[in-house]
Amino acid sequence: MKQQQMDGGARRAVFAPVxxxxxxxxxxxxxxxxxxxxxxxDGEQLPGESELAGQLGVSTVTLREAxxxxxxxxxxxxxxxxxxxxxxxxxxxPGEERLKVRLRGWSPEELRDLGDHWAALSGTAARLAxxxxxxxxxxxxxxxxxxxxxxxxxxxxxxxxxxxxVELAAAAQSARLTREQVALQTEVGALLCxxxxxxxxxxxxxxxxxxxxxxxxxxxxTSARELAERCVQESTARLIALRLTL
Amino acid sequence: MRSSPGLVxxxxxxxxxxxxxxxxxxxGGALEAVFEAVAETRADTAALLARVAAERRRxxxxxxxxxxxxxxxxxxxxxxxxxxxxxxxxxxxTDVPAWLEWWQTTAEGGVRPLLLDLDPNQSAYSDYxxxxxxxxxxxxxxxxxxxxxxxxxxxxxxxxxxxxPVEVAGRxxxxxxxxxxxxxxxxxxxxLLRRLPGPAHLVNARGRVAxxxxxxxxAGSLTKGPDFGAVLERGRxxxxxxxxxxxxRGVPLVLVTAAG
Numbered sequence: 001m002k003q004q005q006m007d008g009g010a011r012r013a014v015f016a017p018v019x020x021x022x023x024x025x026x027x028x029x030x031x032x033x034x035x036x037x038x039x040x041x042d043g044e045q046l047p048g049e050s051e052l053a054g055q056l057g058v059s060t061v062t063l064r065e066a067x068x069x070x071x072x073x074x075x076x077x078x079x080x081x082x083x084x085x086x087x088x089x090x091x092x093x094p095g096e097e098r099l100k101v102r103l104r105g106w107s108p109e110e111l112r113d114l115g116d117h118w119a120a121l122s123g124t125a126a127r128l129a130x131x132x133x134x135x136x137x138x139x140x141x142x143x144x145x146x147x148x149x150x151x152x153x154x155x156x157x158x159x160x161x162x163x164x165x166v167e168l169a170a171a172a173q174s175a176r177l178t179r180e181q182v183a184l185q186t187e188v189g190a191l192l193c194x195x196x197x198x199x200x201x202x203x204x205x206x207x208x209x210x211x212x213x214x215x216x217x218x219x220x221x222t223s224a225r226e227l228a229e230r231c232v233q234e235s236t237a238r239l240i241a242l243r244l245t246l
Numbered sequence: 247m248r249s250s251p252g253l254v255x256x257x258x259x260x261x262x263x264x265x266x267x268x269x270x271x272x273x274g275g276a277l278e279a280v281f282e283a284v285a286e287t288r289a290d291t292a293a294l295l296a297r298v299a300a301e302r303r304r305x306x307x308x309x310x311x312x313x314x315x316x317x318x319x320x321x322x323x324x325x326x327x328x329x330x331x332x333x334x335x336x337x338x339x340t341d342v343p344a345w346l347e348w349w350q351t352t353a354e355g356g357v358r359p360l361l362l363d364l365d366p367n368q369s370a371y372s373d374y375x376x377x378x379x380x381x382x383x384x385x386x387x388x389x390x391x392x393x394x395x396x397x398x399x400x401x402x403x404x405x406x407x408x409x410x411p412v413e414v415a416g417r418x419x420x421x422x423x424x425x426x427x428x429x430x431x432x433x434x435x436x437x438l439l440r441r442l443p444g445p446a447h448l449v450n451a452r453g454r455v456a457x458x459x460x461x462x463x464x465a466g467s468l469t470k471g472p473d474f475g476a477v478l479e480r481g482r483x484x485x486x487x488x489x490x491x492x493x494x495r496g497v498p499l500v501l502v503t504a505a506g
Binding site: 131132133134136139140143159160162163166169170173174175178179182 | 369370371376394395396398402403404452453454466467468
């Protein structure tokens with residue numbers, strides 16, 4: 001089921017050529033994210049080294065370094081001999097240590113930029129939603145805000161957190177903003193587990209979401225935008241602060 | 247889609263109908279053709295589920311594969327339809343907790359199945375029972391038009407979804423449905439709206455604009471003021487503050503024009 005979920009486009013994007021900067025890091029992040037998100041299924045065999053290097057547009061040496069890093073993170077195992085190769089291996093629990101290794105793959109500047117992009121998307125979505133929303137549109141957002149407080153663990157919490165921002169973009173009636181928000185959540189979602197383990201902060205996020213909903217309901221588009229931006233900026237700030245301790 | 251699909255004027259249009267009423271009837275006719283695809287899917291599914299029940303067993307996903315030839319045919323035949331299928335009520339099937347037997351057209355003109363991750367431990371989007379296209383037919387027992395809305399579950403498109411309940415032995419088993427992308431609906435509706443002398447747009451029961459030839463009321467925005475739900479319930483043209491409101495026969499859309 002999970003493997004089928006990736007359509008041809010998503011799968012091709014996984015193996016599209018990586019740009020020139022920081023090739024090893026980029027390959028590690030691309031494949032690591034794809035595994036984390038289930039685009040590459042547990043146990044799935046990766047293409048052979050030369051084929052994979054060709055698809056990603058990197059040298060075999062770069063690819064080997066990336067595979068070594070992925071092995072160290074426990075996301076890939078390599079078997080030798082007949083029927084051998086590199087296989088996706090998803091550890092059962094998304095270990096906090098593993099996520100910290102992923103976070104270390106982002107520089108503070110990249111995280112800041114990610115946060116800026118996210119704030120732009122969610123802030124604009126909140127403003128438009130305040131202009132275009134009628135009460136029935138808010139039912140899903142309310143449900144999501146409540147689910148956040150009851151989420152079982154940090155992983156579930158980060159999925160629901162992401163869904164709130166996707167639903168906000170949908171409430172803005174914008175398919176483009178929604179698609180961008182979905183793509184952005186696939187990048188930031190796993191990392192957010194690291195800051196959402198804190199119960200107090202989880203409550204704070206739920207409160208911030210509720211106040212965004214209230215502003216949207218009141219048609220207060222300026223404050224809806226500011227509240228959504230602040231919510232996102234706070235999460236990004238927490239991620240950057242954590243990154244600086246690593 | 248470059249040209250508008252052939253629109254069938256409603257048979258009930260009378261000779262004295264105003265041009266506004268004719269346009270409203272033609273918009274209704276365009277969506278009526280989509281509802282035919284929904285009705286066929288509903289009939290196929292109900293017959294299939296009744297057959298399975300007659301064998302004294304419960305259905306599984308493999309049974310639903312029998313719907314595919316009909317679904318593919320409807321996608322090919324109905325220009326406005328970009329997705330069609332049956333969405334099972336949770337618990338209906340023996341092998342999975344939830345399922346969409348759903349097919350979509352591809353950009354290349356082919357068809358492909360929609361395969362979602364419906365595992366609640368993996369996906370935050372596994373529960374689809376609150377979406378209007380599912381909840382409205384389930385709760386009312388009637389066919390429904392959901393949207394326009396951003397469909398981030400199935401197509402990532404701004405869409406209308408037309409749906410109807412499927413029942414087996416009087417029990418709700420799920421919904422038959424068809425997706426119309428809003429850009430396609432607008433392409434079909436715009437030539438009709440442009441026939442009107444003044445600016446005109448179409449709204450749903452909640453006032454959300456579904457198609458517009460009026461730059462002051464673009465698709466996705468809200469037209470506030472009139473109670474469009476009441477206009478649809480009465481089924482007769484009405485006036486509100488300098489505008490004429492004409493219900494589109496058979497579908498929950500209202501044509502809004504400047505009162506002449």
